[in-house]
Amino acid sequence: MTPSIVPNFGSESTDRKLAIICSKGNLDMAYPGLILANAALGEGVETMLFFTFWGFDMITKSRMNDLQFSPAGNTAMHLPGHNMHIPQSMMPAPGMTAVATHMLKKQIADLDVPEVPDFLDQIVAAGGHLWACRMSADMNKLEMNDLRDDVEGIISASDFIEMTEGAQLLFI
Amino acid sequence: MPVIRIAEKPVNVNEEGFMTQYDEWNEEIAKELAAQIEIPLTEEHWKIIKFLREDFKVQGETATSRRVQTVGGVPVKEQFALFPKKPAKKMAYIAGLPKPKGCV
Incomplete structure (x- = not known):
């Protein structure tokens, strides 16, 4: 018989930090940052997200429920479960974005992965921090009350770089 | 795979220490597993x-943590308070189950 084996869950206080910059507002590109943030928090890593440019839509109350997915310009896109591609020339057809968005949302829901606003709720519940980009807010004429209530502030890029000192960084 | 003694019983575990046989688990074992990772x-x-x-x-x-919230009815925030830092893995460990496979 082997002596006791106890998993190493790491020490209670890890100084590992992760900063994720979310710069895209397409539905498909909203998810990578959220999935990685959620995974990092589940591993006890302090995680900060910075929403900038189109990524601002993920935290803007009037936009966050309406992110879309367009297959136009995405040559990797194929039909689920098939290797068949639709020609790029057909992608701008009317209704194509709505159909593709609907299909992607269904595929995500089938995996029990939440919609973007719910996912951010979960990330904040797990201890994640949300920050909004000053320049994006100014460009879009948005203020704190236009954003999710759990956004901690609208800050400059240099503020974010300063507060994430020592963190690993992902730009999405 | 190693066999170790937990709560007076031989128990099959993987190389990390997670139990591999669903039916070998009991509440006494859970208490000892929890004590080993300092969870009262x-x-x-x-x-x-x-x-x-x-x-x-x-x-x-x-x-997964998500499922413990949506189906099990325990909010993610509470899971982090009860099983600090790595709730999904710690919960699975004490319950004598494999680590969750899902990403979310």
Whole structure:
């Protein structure tokens, strides 16, 4: 018989930090940052997200429920479960974005992965921090009350770089 | 795979120490596993552990944190308070189940 084996869950206080910059507002590109943030928090890593440019839509109350997915310009896109591609020339057809968005949302829901606003709720519940980009807010004429209530502030890029000192960084 | 002694019983575990045989688990073992990772078990902890055990029996895989919230009814925030830092893995460990496979 082997002596006791106890998993190493790491020490209670890890100084590992992760900063994720979310710069895209397409539905498909909203998810990578959220999935990685959620995974990092589940591993006890302090995680900060910075929403900038189109990524601002993920935290803007009037936009966050309406992110879309367009297959136009995405040559990797194929039909689920098939290797068949639709020609790029057909992608701008009317209704194509709505159909593709609907299909992607269904595929995500089938995996029990939440919609973007719910996912951010979960990330904040797990201890994640949300920050909004000053320049994006100014460009879009948005203020704190236009954003999710759990956004901690609208800050400059240099503020974010300063507060994430020592963190690993992902730009999405 | 190693066999170790937990709560006076031989128990099959993987190389990390997670139990590999669903039926070898009992509440005494859970208490000892929890003590080893310094988690004092309260009623709230037991509620999650029992949910994970029942859910695994039906689903054949370990519930993720998300599922413990949506199906088990324990919010993610509470899971982090009860099983600090790495709730999904710690809950699975004490419940004698494999680490959850799902990403979310």
